[in-house]
Amino acid sequence: MLTDLDNLNLPDDYIYVTKNRKKFKKASGGIVVIYRKSLEKELNFYNTESQFVLWFKISKSILSLNSDVIFGCVYVPPENSKYSTIEAFEELENELNILTNTENCYVALVGDFNSKTGSLPDYIIPDESVVSMFDLDCDADILEYLYDYENLTRNKITLQRVSQCTCRPNKYGHRLLELCRKNNLYIANSRVGSDKDIGEKTCNDSSVVDYLIISSMLFPLIVYFEIADFIPLYSDCHSFINFRLQATFSKSDSIVINNRNDKTFVRWKSEQKSEYVDRIHNDPEGILTTVMNKLDELSVNNDIVLDISKNFKDAAAETFGKVNKHKHFYKHENSKPWFNRKCSMSRKKFHKARKRYSFLKNAENRSKMRQASKEHKITLNKSLRAADELRNISKKDTKALWKILNNLNDSKKKDNNDDISLKALYDHFKILNETVETENDFEQDLEFDTLSDDVELFLNSPVTEDEIKKVVSNLKNGKASVHRIACVTTRPFPDTPRIAD
16 A cells, blocks of 8 residues: 555656555555546546545546546455445445536446445336336436436447356445446446456456446447456456556647657668669759769768768658657666565566466466566565665664674675685696597498398499489589499499490
8 A cells, every 4th residue: 555655656757646544554455546647637636535436537528528537446445344334335425426416427436346246237227117107208317317228238238247256245246236226337347348248257266346337428438348367466366457448639649759759760662762763863962963073082081971871861761751760768766775686587577477478378377477476576575574674673773783784794705705716627627628538439340241132232233324323413513422432433333334415
């Protein structure tokens, strides 16, 4: 959890807003929202009393909607824990009603609700007889409220949810479903993206307690939705929800991005090579003429080379055009003092495993990613505890501090004393340079008395004309391999071979 004294080490073009617990001494829970500076004018954060939700408004201009979107990042403590309270959903609904009553807007909620809803419906289909009995069909606003669920079917979103969670719905789950039905909000899990018709588990690989909940008109804006694989580094037991909303940005934003491109590269196109040559010959700036006049002056050779290069580059730029190479430079602050080399190496190992799994998703890579994540988390915690312990000792027990420092110096001296003696080096290289005489097993006389009849028959048979032609045809540059010549010369030649052909 972040406290008011903590500071996130983020790239310069990012900002964060937090809501921390105030009543508990131990750091736990809390909410943080991180966003780009370029979106600062499009987001408006609300300062509310509830510690269970962080509210902000997204401008309708970037979402191409007729109304803004009130977004709530939610964390409700687990049921029956010492942090839980039955008032969590009441506070959430009260603040939601206050914000939506003052402004006509859509709503989106995301986070850990610790609510098990199973596949129970989050909507109510009104009874036609009741609607007619109380003349509710005479009011357009009431009809729009009652039949809001039909927006899902119009956008080809299924009404029936599914879930891999086999747990019974808990009290928080019923409260969440009641909140959805009263405010025309719908759970996106199992309805969109890669989680459609699946209802992937989000906690401990056993239950669904993390949700994206939105108004019916926001479903068309969801361009990506997935329940990511569990990574111990990011959470103790939760799989995070990864989703994207379709948004539009002004031209000024793209101009800022393009200004970061400090190099341009020309791409060669073979089909335009004749046009490229013509542009060089045209010499619009008279570069080649100037070069010819300077050839007699030895002191201007460098200028001549630069002029010729400029002519080639200009012709290429006009012929093939330019492409921008995007480069993003992020200025990072120095790492925390406790973030040592072991932390850096474990982080690299984790990112390598994560990228490998994202490239090829299988059980083996998933297991390696989880293992690397756990090891990195253990390394970070161990280094942080050591730094905290050293900091506390420096304030309370200077004698123990000096003992630790002396032990570090002794270990360094011990490492430096582990030198190899000169005699050991001499003996090592002496052994390496010793020559060992080995018998040459290849220089052996053949025992012709032991040759088989087939071998004797082959060696004593005359060389045929076809064999000679075959050997000659394989010769290169008048040379032949030794084994081919030997094969031919050890056998008798025919009386009149005819190889002139």
